[in-house]
Amino acid sequence: MQIRHLFCASVLAIALSISAQAAQAAKSGTHFLADRHVERGVACSVCHGVKTPKPGAVVETAQCNSCHKSLDEVAKRTAKLDPNPHYNHLVGLNCTECHRGHQKSVNMCASCHNIKYNVP
Ligand code: HEC
Ligand code: HEC
Ligand code: HEC
Ligand code: HEC
Known part of the structure; x- marks a missing residue:
């Protein structure tokens, strides 16, 4: 019972923090990738x-690529940047190493x- 309560409390805390983030995003005009x-x-x-989705949920690159096709395909769209952020000299770069769903994205190259x- 105790454990179950703790679990529920943490689910609630995360749910609240996500909706708080969403409210904050709406207020400040910033939108995270998932919102967009x-x-x-x-x-x-x-x-x-x-x-x-449950707390701790992740999204695999294959899921992103069901729409965005592949890293090489998105690399064509950012070809004007030097170096191209989608050019991959690292084996198996995943989308979410940079693009985050519900938080600020990161530049892992840095x-x-x-x-x-x-x-974005
Ligand atoms: C564009 C794809 C995308 C969409 C659409 C999306 N998410 Fe996510 N979600 C992610 C990614 C990527 C993560 C991994 C954590 C992160 O990057 O923020 C994630 C993580 C989560 C998590 C786990 C968060 C944590 O900190 O444990 C929850 C819960 C979640 N999403 C709920 C939702 C809900 C509810 C919706 C619809 C309103 C939604 N997501 C729509 C991409 C998406
Ligand atoms: C159901 C199809 C679908 C899935 C799945 C999907 N996207 Fe998208 N995404 C789109 C569409 C449609 C757009 C808007 C048109 C465009 O730029 O291609 C977009 C735009 C984007 C953009 C442009 C920046 C922005 O915010 O508008 C990025 C970056 C992006 N997606 C990354 C991702 C990542 C990373 C994932 C997996 C976590 C993902 N997408 C999953 C359909 C999808
Ligand atoms: C090394 C970090 C990094 C990784 C990994 C990454 N991206 Fe990006 N992505 C970027 C940056 C930076 C931009 C913005 C480029 C710009 O300023 O025009 C971008 C832009 C995009 C865009 C919008 C392109 C446009 O037309 O403006 C899409 C779509 C996208 N990424 C999808 C993906 C998908 C799908 C994956 C995984 C297969 C992925 N990205 C992996 C850094 C990354
Ligand atoms: C773990 C550290 C590390 C990360 C992360 C990393 N690099 Fe590198 N990068 C290196 C090293 C070490 C070299 C030099 C050795 C070599 O050429 O392989 C290099 C070389 C390069 C070069 C020179 C040309 C080439 O292909 O050798 C470019 C351009 C480059 N990196 C771009 C990027 C971009 C864009 C990202 C993000 C997608 C990135 N790097 C992430 C370590 C890293």
Whole structure:
């Protein structure tokens, strides 16, 4: 019983923090990647594969690529940038190493290089 309560409390805390983030996003005008997809009609279940994603849910690159095709395909769209953020000299770069669903995205290249990107 105790454990179940703790579990429920943490689910609630995370649910609240996600909705708090969403409210904050709406107020400040910043939209995270998942919000922008939802606005375009991409339902939670399309990225997540389940109707109600649970805390700790992740989205595999294959799921992103069901629409975006591949890293090489998105690399064509960012070809004007040098270096191209989608050019991959690292084996098996996943979309969510940079693009985050419900939080600020990160420029993982900057952990090794002095390269500046604005990751949407
Ligand atoms: C564009 C794809 C996409 C859509 C659409 C999307 N998500 Fe996510 N979601 C992600 C990614 C990627 C993660 C992994 C964590 C992160 O990047 O924020 C995630 C993580 C989550 C998590 C786990 C968060 C945590 O911190 O444990 C929950 C819960 C979740 N999503 C709920 C939802 C709900 C509810 C919707 C619909 C309103 C939704 N997602 C729509 C991509 C998406
Ligand atoms: C159901 C199809 C679908 C899935 C699944 C999907 N996307 Fe998208 N995505 C779109 C559409 C449609 C657009 C708007 C048109 C475009 O730019 O291609 C878009 C736009 C984007 C953009 C442009 C920036 C922005 O915010 O508008 C990025 C970055 C992106 N998607 C990343 C991802 C990542 C990462 C995932 C997996 C976590 C993902 N997408 C999953 C359909 C999808
Ligand atoms: C190394 C970080 C990184 C990774 C990994 C990454 N992206 Fe991106 N992505 C970026 C950056 C940076 C931009 C914005 C480029 C710009 O400023 O025009 C971007 C832009 C995009 C766009 C919008 C392109 C446009 O027309 O403006 C899409 C769609 C996208 N990414 C999808 C993906 C998908 C799908 C994956 C995984 C297969 C992925 N990205 C992996 C950094 C990354
Ligand atoms: C773990 C550290 C690390 C990360 C993360 C990393 N790089 Fe590198 N990168 C290196 C090293 C080390 C070299 C030099 C050795 C080599 O050429 O392979 C290099 C070389 C390069 C070069 C020179 C040309 C080439 O292909 O050798 C480019 C361009 C580059 N990186 C771009 C990127 C971009 C874009 C990202 C993000 C997608 C990135 N790097 C992420 C370590 C990293």
